[in-house]
Amino acid sequence: MWKHLTIATLAFDMLLSAVIAAPGAGLYALDALDDAPVGPMLGGLPVTGMNNAADNDKDTNIPAPADVSSNEDTQLTGNGWFKVPITAHKSPKGQVSTISARIRALEKHNLSVPGKWLQAVEKLPIKEYGYGIEYYGEVGIGTPPQKFKLDFDTGSGDVWLAGEDCAVCSRHKKFNPRNSSTHKAEGRKWGISYGDGSFATGYTIRDTVSIGNLTVPNQVIGLATSESRAYQQDTVDGLLGLSYSGVSFIPGVTTFLDNINENDYLKQPIFSVYIKEKDKNDYAGEYLFGDIDHSKFEGELTWVPLSTPKFWEINLDGVSLDVQGVGKEQMEISGPAILDTGTTLIVMDEKQATEFHRGIPSAEKSEIYGWILPTNTDQLIPGNISFAIGGAEFSVPVKNLVREPVKGLDGWSFSAVTSGASNFIIIGDVFFRSNYITFDRGNARVGIAPSKH
Numbered sequence: 001m002w003k004h005l006t007i008a009t010l011a012f013d014m015l016l017s018a019v020i021a022a023p024g025a026g027l028y029a030l031d032a033l034d035d036a037p038v039g040p041m042l043g044g045l046p047v048t049g050m051n052n053a054a055d056n057d058k059d060t061n062i063p064a065p066a067d068v069s070s071n072e073d074t075q076l077t078g079n080g081w082f083k084v085p086i087t088a089h090k091s092p093k094g095q096v097s098t099i100s101a102r103i104r105a106l107e108k109h110n111l112s113v114p115g116k117w118l119q120a121v122e123k124l125p126i127k128e129y130g131y132g133i134e135y136y137g138e139v140g141i142g143t144p145p146q147k148f149k150l151d152f153d154t155g156s157g158d159v160w161l162a163g164e165d166c167a168v169c170s171r172h173k174k175f176n177p178r179n180s181s182t183h184k185a186e187g188r189k190w191g192i193s194y195g196d197g198s199f200a201t202g203y204t205i206r207d208t209v210s211i212g213n214l215t216v217p218n219q220v221i222g223l224a225t226s227e228s229r230a231y232q233q234d235t236v237d238g239l240l241g242l243s244y245s246g247v248s249f250i251p252g253v254t255t256f257l258d259n260i261n262e263n264d265y266l267k268q269p270i271f272s273v274y275i276k277e278k279d280k281n282d283y284a285g286e287y288l289f290g291d292i293d294h295s296k297f298e299g300e301l302t303w304v305p306l307s308t309p310k311f312w313e314i315n316l317d318g319v320s321l322d323v324q325g326v327g328k329e330q331m332e333i334s335g336p337a338i339l340d341t342g343t344t345l346i347v348m349d350e351k352q353a354t355e356f357h358r359g360i361p362s363a364e365k366s367e368i369y370g371w372i373l374p375t376n377t378d379q380l381i382p383g384n385i386s387f388a389i390g391g392a393e394f395s396v397p398v399k400n401l402v403r404e405p406v407k408g409l410d411g412w413s414f415s416a417v418t419s420g421a422s423n424f425i426i427i428g429d430v431f432f433r434s435n436y437i438t439f440d441r442g443n444a445r446v447g448i449a450p451s452k453h
Contacts, residue, residue, distance in 0.1 A: 080267030080290050135275060135284055135341070135429070136236045140210035141221065142180030148173055150240040152287055153342030154273075154312050154439065155426075157247040157255035159209060160190075161238025163202055163223030172237045175223060182208045182217065190222045190250055200224040209240075209256055211289070214265055220253045242271070242341070242439070246310045261441045266290030269442035273341060275432045276453050292447070297436035301447030304390035309444040312339045316425055318388035321359045322395070323381050331355050336424045339437060339446060343428030345403075346417045353419035360401075363415065369406055371415040377402050387431065394448055396434045 136149040141161065148161050162169035164176045177183040184206040191201035202224040209219045224238070241247070245258045254262070261269045271289045274296045278284035292301070304314045316337040322328045333352045348356060353371060357363040361380045363373050374380060378399035385401070386393045403414035416430045438447040 080265070134236055134344070137211070137240075137287060139240055140208075141175050142177070142207050143182040144180075145208070145210045146173070146175055146179065148175070148237040149235065150238050151236045151342065152240050152242060153340070154242045155247075155338060155340035155342040156239065156241040157243040157245060157253070157257070158222060158239065158241045158250065159219060159256055160192075160200075160202075160222030160224065162227070163225055165223075165225045166202070166227060169224065169227055171235075175221075177205060177207070177223075180207055184218070186220065188250065200227045202226070204250060214260075214289070216256060216259045216263075216265065219256055219259060220250055222250070239342075243312065244310050244441075257441060260289070270438055270440045272296075272436065272438040273432060274436050274451060275341075275429060276451070277433070292438050295452070297449035297451050299449055301436075301438060301449045302390045302392040303440075303445050303447045306444045306446070307336055312439060312446065313337065313424065314339065314389060314446060316387060316389060316427075317391075319356065320386045320388070320393075321381070321383065321398075322386055323383040326383075328386070329359055331359065333425075337427050338424055339427050339431075339439075341429060341432060343426050344430070345428050346430050347420055347426035347428070348417065349423075349425075350419045352425065353417060356417050357415065360415075366406075369409075369414065371418055372406055372409070372412045373402055373415045375402060375405060375411050375413045377413075387427075389448060392448070394431070394435045394450060396431055400430055400433065 134151045136151050138147055139150045140147055150159075150161065162172040162174045164174045164178075166172075166174060177185075186204045186206055188204040189201070190204055192199060202222055205221050205223055206218050207221055209216045209221070241255055242257050243255060245253065245255045247255070257271075260266060267290050270292070271287055272292050273285070273287055274293065275285040307313050307315055313336055316334055319331045319333040320328050321331065332355050333348065335352075354365075357365070357371055357373075359381075360373055360377060363371065363377075365371050378397070378401075381398055383398050384395035385398060386395050401416045403416055406412045406414060434451055436449050436451045440446060
């Protein structure tokens with residue numbers, strides 16, 4: 001029988017297990033911490049219901065752009081759409097990509113970080129095996145625009161990058177406010193901090209954010225004046241949050257996404273995400289603002305209403321393992337799920353992660369490494385993981401569950417599904433690499449279809 005389980009006994013009930021690609025997605029205002037809210041939390045903010053009754057039927061009435069299928073530079077047409085090519089960034093040499101990413105994901109979503117994982121980061125560095133952990137595009141800040149590599153993150157709402165006063169940010173391009181005619185001083189303190197010791201601190205300004213020929217004026221931006229070594233080594237210069245207002249950690253900020261929506265910059269208040277394995281030219285997909293590229297996916301989009309419009313949160317109806325020549329095995333996994341391009345892997349709670357890995361031959365949960373899989377898992381169980389959403393099923397190949405090898409454990413690799421979340425599932429880039437997703441801000445919904453590669 002293909003389904004069996006051998007799970008190592010653990011000393012911990014909950015291990016760190018989550019992945020973020022975003023450098024600094026846990027942005028907070030230092031002068032606002034004393035007034036922090038209580039109750040159910042997500043990323044430091046209270047979770048509210050706000051159920052939306054948007055239609056989840058398939059919608060084919062949104063026209064496709066004339067031609068947005070080529071891998072060209074950032075474009076803006078007179079019709080209110082433009083695309084931003086993205087590049088996959090690999091973790092710095094010597095960093096533990098999966099473990100470090102898990103720590104950042106837990107901190108981002110206000111979850112605890114077990115000490116064993118921090119020790120693993122410090123004592124068990126492994127070689128980077130080429131697994132992308134974040135995707136960035138070019139964004140301009142100021143007038144004239146100063147260009148930066150920013151991580152596009154649907155799981156946060158803030159814009160931040162290195163400022164000219166950051167003496168330790170030599171690896172990054174730094175924003176110089178004096179060279180921008182639209183810069184406005186604001187001066188609030190802010191900071192980010194993670195359990196793995198990474199941090200950045202600085203102050204806020206207001207200035208223009210531009211992508212292609214689109215400009216969004218008077219956007220609140222965090223400028224870093226100090227960074228930990230982890231950020232100093234990062235290729236990405238900062239972060240561009242693409243969530244709703246209310247998910248920003250600087251009080252009262254209208255996010256970049258809501259500025260676009262409120263001022264009707266686009267012909268449609270949507271953006272679409274297409275992620276793939278990068279090619280020889282470093283092209284790893286694109287963000288298309290204002291439209292949908294039908295050439296990038298199979299069939300039609302399935303539209304799913306958001307359960308919490310503040311976040312890109314939907315309901316995951318079920319998960320199953322479909323093995324070639326054997327059949328489909330249903331897993332007891334369902335619940336609210338956040339679509340987060342700033343997270344690399346898929347994060348579940350402890351019970352769900354255990355249920356998921358019971359179908360993987362010889363999968364184990366290590367006290368030090370968390371969930372690990374045989375490196376040849378795709379040969380043991382060739383097939384797909386299916387996610388039931390909005391009455392349709394969307395697949396992720398089993399081979400994409402296998403991450404980089406575990407140092408010192410020959411034949412074992414990190415799993416792309418991990419534990420650590422509490423009352424929600426985090427669906428990260430592992431899912432996006434197989435599925436095209438359109439984020440519809442105007443109708444509080446998302447559209448999903450299998451990607452073409």
